[in-house]
Amino acid sequence: MTRDLSAPILIFGGAGGIGEALARRLRSAGQPVSITSRCPERAHALASQIGATALVCDVLDPDTVGAACAAAARDGRLGGVVYAVGSIPLKPLARATVDDMLTAYRINVVGAFLAVQASVDALKAAGGSVVLFSSVAAAQGFPNHAAIGAAKGAVGGLTLNLAAELAPAVRVNAIAPSLTATPLAAPLTKNPIVAESIAKLHPIPRLGDADEVAALAQFLLSKDAGWITGQIIGLDGGRSTLRVGKS
Ligand SMILES: NC(=O)c1ccc[n+]([C@@H]2O[C@H](COP(=O)([O-])OP(=O)(O)OC[C@H]3O[C@@H](n4cnc5c(N)ncnc54)[C@H](OP(=O)(O)O)[C@@H]3O)[C@@H](O)[C@H]2O)c1
Numbered sequence: 057m058t059r060d061l062s063a064p065i066l067i068f069g070g071a072g073g074i075g076e077a078l079a080r081r082l083r084s085a086g087q088p089v090s091i092t093s094r095c096p097e098r099a100h101a102l103a104s105q106i107g108a109t110a111l112v113c114d115v116l117d118p119d120t121v122g123a124a125c126a127a128a129a130r131d132g133r134l135g136g137v138v139y140a141v142g143s144i145p146l147k148p149l150a151r152a153t154v155d156d157m158l159t160a161y162r163i164n165v166v167g168a169f170l171a172v173q174a175s176v177d178a179l180k181a182a183g184g185s186v187v188l189f190s191s192v193a194a195a196q197g198f199p200n201h202a203a204i205g206a207a208k209g210a211v212g213g214l215t216l217n218l219a220a221e222l223a224p225a226v227r228v229n230a231i232a233p234s235l236t237a238t239p240l241a242a243p244l245t246k247n248p249i250v251a252e253s254i255a256k257l258h259p260i261p262r263l264g265d266a267d268e269v270a271a272l273a274q275f276l277l278s279k280d281a282g283w284i285t286g287q288i289i290g291l292d293g294g295r296s297t298l299r300v301g302k303s
Contacts, residue, residue: 059194060064060132061085061086061087061088061131062088063088063130063133063134063135063136063182064087064088064089064109064128064129064130064133064134064135064275065082065087065088065089065090065091065134065135065136065137065182065277066089066092066111066124066125066128066129066134066136066137066138066168066171066175067079067089067090067091067138067140068092068093068115068121068124068137068138068139068140068141068171069114069139069140069141069142069174069253070089070090070091070093070099070102070108070138070140070144070220071090071091071092071093071095071098071099071108071241072141072237072238072239072265072273073236073237073238073240073241074140074189074236074238074266074270074273075091075140075268076091076102076266077266077267077269077270078140078269078270078273078274079102079106079108079263080106080137080270081092081267081270081274082274082277083106083107083108083155085235085274086237087135088109088112088130089106089108089109090108090109090110090124090128091103091108091109091110092109092111092112092113092124092190093110093111093112093113094112094113095112095281096110096112099111105246106213109127109128111123111124111127111128113125115141115162115163115166115167115170115171116162116292117162117166118170120176121167121170121171121214121257122170122174124171124174125137125171125174125244126174127286128175129175129178132177132178132181133178133184134175134178134179134181135151135180135182135184135185135277136184136185136186137171137172137175137179137184137186137187138177138186138187138277139167139168139172139186139187139188140143140273141163141164141167141189142163142164142189142240143159143160143163143164143242144203144239144241144243144244145159145160145203145204146200146201146204147200147202147203148199148200149202149279150259152180152202152203155278156204156254157202157206157222159203159209160196160204160206160207161205161206161207161210163207164189164204164207164208164211165207165210165211165214168188168211168214169214169266170203172186172210172218172222172228172252176178176222176226179222179225179226180222180226180261183225184226184282185226185227185228185229185233185276185277186218186226186227186228186229187223187229187230187273187276187277188214188215188228188229188230188231188290189208189211189230189231189233190208190209190210190211190212190215190230190231190233191204191205191208191232191233191234191294192232192233192234192235192290192292193205193208193231194208194209194211194212194288195232195290195297196295196296201207207234211230211242212230212232212288215228215229215230215287215288216284216288217288219285219286220286223285223286224252225286227276227281227282227285228285228286229276229284229285229286229288229289230287230288231269231272231273231276231288231289231291232288232289232296233264233269233273233291233292233293234258234263234264234290234291234292234293234295234296235254235263235264236263236264236265236266236269237263237264237265237266238266241263243244245263250264257292257295258292258293258294258295259293259295259300260301261293262293262295264291264292265280266294268291269291272289272291278287
């Protein structure tokens with residue numbers, strides 16, 4: 057995979073399940089990486105282990121998003137920005153609140169918008185690439201997913217419209233995983249019986265693995281993906297598109 061190794065990659069949520077797997081992959085390939093976390097101890101512990109730069113950022117505080125982008129750029133250049141921040145606010149409609157809807161939107165959509173806005177000049181300078189995260193819940197409906205499904209659907213709209221506005225200088229794509237074994241998914245995966253029953257709902261009957269999601273993100277960041285932009289790529293064992301067995 058051909059890669060410009062001089063321009064750093066900034067991973068928001070870089071101490072999370074998918075973010076950490078991507079940070080490890082990129083560092084193994086020699087790429088300079090900055091990771092953000094709300095928790096300084098967690099960010100520094102991982103960063104020192106893998107040779108990355110630790111940044112503290114809470115995407116609900118826009119100033120910290122801008123500061124992270126400025127700190128991560130090298131010579132005014134960023135090779136990529138990955139927004140691997142997420143939440144999983146699952147609630148039945150009767151208990152969901154306006155605050156749940158707005159918080160999911162702020163964490164998943166507004167934070168991604170701010171990250172791209174604050175880094176766009178550095179991305180343009182390096183011919184960089186943006187990877188956002190949608191979800192299978194934007195393509196298929198599930199009970200209790202109104203807040204996160206709506207927010208992740210909006211990430212799809214953000215991806216398309218930023219990709220159009222920033223082409224050809226900056227490519228913008230999103231990955232839409234189904235349930236992947238990370239801390240975020242723990243409320244659903246910690247019970248092995250529940251995890252097994254969800255796994256069986258996928259035409260390829262298992263849960264996703266953080267490293268395979270990271271592998272797709274790594275590819276989208278690379279020059280080998282240089283003609284891919286404005287795509288929302290399902291990584292979901294076929295769940296969003298296929299129905300298998302007798303119909
Ligand atoms: N795992 C799945 O099943 C799944 C399915 C569909 C989509 N996705 C999406 O994939 C992406 C990566 O998720 P993951 O599975 O790796 O989840 P994860 O392990 O929980 O990591 C997500 C990270 O988001 C960060 N975060 C949450 N709120 C934040 C805030 N206000 N400011 C800054 N950072 C914040 C957390 O960082 P700190 O706690 O370190 O601050 C956390 O480590 C997310 O966008 C998620 O929605 C995941």
